[in-house]
Amino acid sequence: MLSKLCPNLYVDSLHHIQLSHLxxxxxxxxxxxxxxTVTxxxxKEITPMTLKWLEDAKAHGFRVCLLSNNRKARIDDISLMLDIPSAKGFKPFTSAFRSALSLLGTSPQETxxxxxxxxxDILGGNRAGLYTILVQPMSTNEFITTRFLRRLEKTVLRRLACRGLLNREDCDLRNPTK
Ligand SMILES: [Mg+2]
Known part of the structure; x- marks a missing residue:
């Protein structure tokens, strides 16, 4: 079970992810x-740095989509602002990730x-067979249920680190030599 909670990569933010590595x-x-993650x-404010990273991803030929558990109206607004389509479904259910894969036209191994x-994000992504990247939350403002889950997350991260599964820069289980 613990391995399903381990991201392949764990970084500070979107900006620390190398598109060339992907x-x-x-x-x-x-x-x-x-x-x-993006805001x-x-x-609804997207920083210029985040905007640039997302534009770079598109310019490099990556197919992109959004997948959020938030309200539809909010997802639609962000989707419009970023010009990035959004997939339907509720994470961590695998059906949500299947919907994203179908939107992108990619296999789990390519996503x-x-x-x-x-x-x-990580549990659902791992179960669906995607390459999972955990970023540090941009702020401490969030749903009350999320705040509760953050305590559990800290315990999981500590356990993963203790077992040597979590490298702060690179917890790449798919490519352990990287
Ligand atoms: Mg989030």
Whole structure:
């Protein structure tokens, strides 16, 4: 069970993810969580740095989509702002990730999920066979249920680190030599 909670890569933020690394390991599609991954929870402001990273990803030929558990109206607004389509479904259910893969037209092995939550983004992504990337949440503002889950996340991260599964820079279980 613990391995299903372990991200393949664990970085500070989107900006610490090398697009060339994703290309090197055969990634063609990227699924993005919204809240606290590309924008702060409850905010519609996208920083110029984040915007540039997303534009670079598109320019490098990656197929991209959003997958969020937030309200449809909020997801639609962000989707419109970023000009990135959104997949339907609720994480961590595998059906949500299947919907994203179908939107992107990529296989699980060719697809990465980037998100800030272990029990939704990472667990769901690992179960669906995607390359999972955990980022640090952009802010501490979030749903009350998420705040509760953060305590559990800390315990999981500690256990993963103790077992040598979690490398802060590179917890690449698919490519352990990288
Ligand atoms: Mg999030």
């Amino acid at each position: 290309k090197d390991i055969g990634i063609k599609g990227i699924v993005f969580d919204i809240d606290n 702060m929870w409850g905010s 990465a999920i980037i998100g800030d939550q272990i029990f939704t």
